[in-house]
Amino acid sequence: MKYTTPYVAPTLTVDAVIFQLINGVLNVALIQRENDPFKGKWALPGGYSPKGETTTEALTRIVEYKAGINIQTQLSYIEQLYTFDTVARDPRGHAVSVTYMGCGREISPNEAHSVVSFFPVDSLPPTAYDHAAIIKYAHDRLIAKLTYTNAVYAFLPQYFTLAELQAAYEAVFGHELDKRNFRKKFLSLGLTVETDQMRREGAHRPARLHRFTSDTLETLSRSFE
Amino acid sequence: MKYTTPYVAPTLTVDAVIFQLINGVLNVALIQRENDPFKGKWALPGGYSPKGETTTEALTRIVEYKAGINIQTQLSYIEQLYTFDTVARDPRGHAVSVTYMGCGREISPNEAHSVVSFFPVDSLPPTAYDHAAIIKYAHDRLIAKLTYTNAVYAFLPQYFTLAELQAAYEAVFGHELDKRNFRKKFLSLGLTVETDQMRREGAHRPARLHRFTSDTLETLSRSFE
DNA sequence: GCAAAAGTGTTTGGGATACACCCATGC
DNA sequence: GCATGGGTGTATCCCAAACACTTTTGC
Numbered sequence: 001m002k003y004t005t006p007y008v009a010p011t012l013t014v015d016a017v018i019f020q021l022i023n024g025v026l027n028v029a030l031i032q033r034e035n036d037p038f039k040g041k042w043a044l045p046g047g048y049s050p051k052g053e054t055t056t057e058a059l060t061r062i063v064e065y066k067a068g069i070n071i072q073t074q075l076s077y078i079e080q081l082y083t084f085d086t087v088a089r090d091p092r093g094h095a096v097s098v099t100y101m102g103c104g105r106e107i108s109p110n111e112a113h114s115v116v117s118f119f120p121v122d123s124l125p126p127t128a129y130d131h132a133a134i135i136k137y138a139h140d141r142l143i144a145k146l147t148y149t150n151a152v153y154a155f156l157p158q159y160f161t162l163a164e165l166q167a168a169y170e171a172v173f174g175h176e177l178d179k180r181n182f183r184k185k186f187l188s189l190g191l192t193v194e195t196d197q198m199r200r201e202g203a204h205r206p207a208r209l210h211r212f213t214s215d216t217l218e219t220l221s222r223s224f225e
Numbered sequence: 226m227k228y229t230t231p232y233v234a235p236t237l238t239v240d241a242v243i244f245q246l247i248n249g250v251l252n253v254a255l256i257q258r259e260n261d262p263f264k265g266k267w268a269l270p271g272g273y274s275p276k277g278e279t280t281t282e283a284l285t286r287i288v289e290y291k292a293g294i295n296i297q298t299q300l301s302y303i304e305q306l307y308t309f310d311t312v313a314r315d316p317r318g319h320a321v322s323v324t325y326m327g328c329g330r331e332i333s334p335n336e337a338h339s340v341v342s343f344f345p346v347d348s349l350p351p352t353a354y355d356h357a358a359i360i361k362y363a364h365d366r367l368i369a370k371l372t373y374t375n376a377v378y379a380f381l382p383q384y385f386t387l388a389e390l391q392a393a394y395e396a397v398f399g400h401e402l403d404k405r406n407f408r409k410k411f412l413s414l415g416l417t418v419e420t421d422q423m424r425r426e427g428a429h430r431p432a433r434l435h436r437f438t439s440d441t442l443e444t445l446s447r448s449f450e
Numbered sequence: 451g452c453a454a455a456a457g458t459g460t461t462t463g464g465g466a467t468a469c470a471c472c473c474a475t476g477c
Numbered sequence: 478g479c480a481t482g483g484g485t486g487t488a489t490c491c492c493a494a495a496c497a498c499t500t501t502t503g504c
Contacts, residue, residue, distance in 0.1 A: 009273075087277060098321075203452095387484090431475070
């Protein structure tokens with residue numbers, strides 16, 4: 001079939017699924033829509049990706065503007081997720097969305113042009129478009145990433161306790177892990193080293209602090225879970 | 226930053242990396258470009274993805290037209306791969322490409338509007354655009370898919386010998402596997418059953434034929450390699 | 451001394467790996 | 478009978494899983 005009409009591209013958009021842990025619970029950043037369609041519902045931060053800009057550049061600009069989150073400085077990890085392309089996903093017309101997943105810690109949005117809030121992935125408010133499905137997809141991918149890479153580092157501070165490390169895994173996986181087996185296995189991977197610092201807090205034995213030896217993504221020699 | 230000019234979308238394209246085994250070697254389908262840019266070079270089958278059509282629909286139409294391959298009927302497996310979006314990847318202007326990876330067996334292209342040929346992934350001809358990088362990305366993903374899913378089925382006929390099965394893995398992985406360990410492990414996964422048919426060919430013991438119990442993608446209980 | 455979290459070892463079972471010979475057939 | 482690929486078993490090692498008590502601190 002040859003085109004008999006001039007080529008018209010669909011609208012290209014970008015959307016970000018931004019995760020962080022809050023009080024040991026996996027949360028995702030959403031903004032509240034101020035206009036139709038889906039006025040009042042919560043949506044992933046995102047917007048139009050124009051000609052002449054990569055989707056990453058557009059995403060960085062848009063997420064900073066709408067959500068007050070700087071993808072380069074406030075996220076420790078970001079990757080492209082999937083491109084959602086069904087014709088009906090935007091009631092205004094065909095919009096293809098290139099989605100990204102990012103992780104960080106202590107993300108505090110700056111001044112932004114939308115109402116921004118983090119919600120636990122297990123109790124999302126009513127969401128716009130197909131964004132609930134996108135969040136589900138991102139969560140599944142995140143679980144996979146934590147099982148075969150060192151991506152947990154994105155959720156943790158430079159110095160952390162093994163209890164914090166385990167809690168990060170448990171928050172993402174959604175189930176508990178055995179403390180002894182977890183420590184034995186994780187330490188044997190050789191991704192972290194003990195420091196000589198301890199953290200004292202509360203009426204109990206102080207915890208030794210550890211740090212990662214690499215802050216870039218690496219594939220584990222033996223996968224998790 | 227607010228837009229001061231009307232939104233213009235980049236061109237949206239689709240490209241397919243289509244794999245099959247030929248004489249025990251992993252091959253990829255390429256078409257020869259008849260026009261500039263990259264006239265004479267080999268490229269992935271692909272083209273413009275217009276408004277109102279999903280990228281899968283566009284891909285199906287374009288690959289049938291240009292390469293004579295029907296994605297629905299001639300491929301046993303297809304999945305979205307990645308979206309390549311750098312501004313300079315097409316010299317004619319910014320084109321964002323949603324790429325797919327597909328696998329099949331005995332793919333014989335129908336009448337097509339381009340010269341189509343399969344090339345071993347390890348000895349590609351000069352390729353257009355960033356297509357060599359896309360093929361590399363697809364091959365890496367394919368290796369991963371074979372290690373943690375039953376995706377090999379896409380390369381094999383309904384009834385196959387264990388030697389053929391092992392050869393398919395070896396062609397994708399690019400290295401040899403131990404015959405006894407391979408059989409022990411694969412059979413223990415329970416994805417296949419013996420049939421009571423044998424295949425006699427050549428001056429040697431006949432081989433028992435097996436078949437898969439499922440022809441949809443499943444995650445393995447224990448991953449490969 | 452007691453509450454609270456940190457830290458630590460052993461046993462067991464299953465799967466990964468390494469490795470070499472016999473079997474059924476066609477000619 | 479011989480060449481060719483099909484088919485099979487065992488020993489070892491490492492890792493995953495299951496499981497409970499001692500240590501250090503603040504109050």
